[in-house]
Amino acid sequence: MTHTLHDAGLARVSHISVQVADLDATERWWTEHFGFQPIIRRDLGGPDFEAVTQVPGATSRMLRGMVAPNAVLQFFEHSWREFTAPGALISFEVRDAFAAHRGLVAAGVVCLSEPVEFDNSWAFTASDPNGLPIELIQWKPAAEPYTPR
Numbered sequence: 001m002t003h004t005l006h007d008a009g010l011a012r013v014s015h016i017s018v019q020v021a022d023l024d025a026t027e028r029w030w031t032e033h034f035g036f037q038p039i040i041r042r043d044l045g046g047p048d049f050e051a052v053t054q055v056p057g058a059t060s061r062m063l064r065g066m067v068a069p070n071a072v073l074q075f076f077e078h079s080w081r082e083f084t085a086p087g088a089l090i091s092f093e094v095r096d097a098f099a100a101h102r103g104l105v106a107a108g109v110v111c112l113s114e115p116v117e118f119d120n121s122w123a124f125t126a127s128d129p130n131g132l133p134i135e136l137i138q139w140k141p142a143a144e145p146y147t148p149r
Contacts, residue, residue, distance in 0.1 A: 015064065015072035018086050020130045023061050023077035029129050030067065030075075033109060034092075038065040039072075055080040068092060085131035097122040097138035104136075 003010075020026040030036035045059035058080035067073050071092070094100045097115040101124055104111055115122040115138070123137040 015074045016088075016090060017074040017076060018088075018130070018132055019081070019083060020075045020077055021083045022129070023063055023075055025129055026075050027063055030065075030073070033104060033107060034067050036065050036067055036073070038063060040064040053080060083130075086133075089125075089133040089135055091123075091135040091137055094136050094138055097124065097136055100136045100138075 027036065027038065040062070041064075042062045043059065044062055049060070050056055050058050058078075060079065061077045062074065064072060064074040073090075101111055101115050104126055109126050111124050111126045113124050115124045115136075120140045120142075121137050122140075123135055125133055125135045127133055
């Protein structure tokens with residue numbers, strides 16, 4: 001099937017970038033609860049960065065790391081843009097949604113429910129300190145979660 005990016009070699013999602021209110025607190029939370037492993041830290045600024053943002057004096061702190069195999073998250077704390085709660089949800093597959101829920105609750109993370117069974121999975125949601133919704137989902141053994149129905 002041909003699509004707009006076919007000839008460009010569209011391969012996979014590279015990473016997910018999220019604006020955060022406090023980069024240090026975000027790193028501590030993701031490390032404690034998800035085993036976040038930092039890869040790159042950068043302080044961004046100067047003429048090239050100002051040209052990209054079109055904001056004189058713009059600076060940002062950036063942290064990129066691994067959360068699970070092949071799952072890269074990148075967090076930004078900006079001096080030049082007001083923080084707003086993220087408008088996305090990140091879903092992580094787990095082997096045992098009930099064990100994940102027990103572990104997060106025991107660590108003081110507020111979960112919106114216990115794992116709920118629906119369709120071909122059990123899932124629940126929580127949020128990081130920035131209000132980023134996080135789903136943890138366990139697919140049923142016979143589930144084909146990515147097969148069109």
